[in-house]
Amino acid sequence: MGGGLRFLDIIIAIAVLVFALPLMLFIAAAIRLQDGGPALFSQTRLGQGGRDFRCFKFRTMVMDAEGRLAALFEKDPAARLEWEAHQKLRGDPRVTPLGLFLRRSSLDELPQLFNVLRGDMSIVGPRPIVQAEIARYGRSYPHYCRVRPGLTGLWQVSGRNTLSYRRRVALDRLYATAKSPGLDIAIILKTFAVVLLGSGY
Secondary structure, X not given: OOXXXXXXXXXXXXXXXXXXXXXXXXXXXXHHHHHOOOOEEEEEEEOHHHOEEEEEEEOOEOOOHHHHHHHHHHHOHHHHHHHHHHOXXXXXXXXXXXXXXXXXXXXXXXXXXXXXXXXXXXXXXXXXXXXHHHHHHHHHHHHHOOOXXXXXXXXXXXXXXXXXXXXXXXXXXXXXXXXXXXXXXXXXXXXXXXXXXOOOX
8 A cells, every 4th residue: 555545554553563563572572481582583674665674573583593594495495596596595494483373374474564554664565675686687677666565465365475476577567557455355364364374374
């Protein structure tokens, strides 16, 4: 949602935060207790117009995640190929047991409600990408830049991690082209079903 519908993003984000704040505090405490590390993780992502912003999530990985990833690639070329193809790993050894639950339930993304309030993101839109993914979007990248990235979107309600990266790009382009209040509402309603069923992880 953007432009004249920006106020709806704010209303939805505030309403969810009021409801979810006790849960978010509990999750933050649980993450801190598991290894003493920070509860939040932030990473530079690309927003509307290609502008950088800091995207927040609950931390779902071990403290030395980058070191473990490099070590995995050294001993497992298939894992490197999987990462290069999808920017994700099934059975990622860096993800903690608590982190796995948070990812499957999408609770790890609750802190992005603050990104929505700041105007970095919308409730509905493409998933925010990193600089290294621009080349993979190719001619679809200008379409990605037309809208704010979102907490949920066509990719998340159309198969999530079961989809190929190429299909994800196509859905982001389709959303940017067909964006409308009706489409946003339909995606939000479908998101509840996807999250409750834990499908597509």
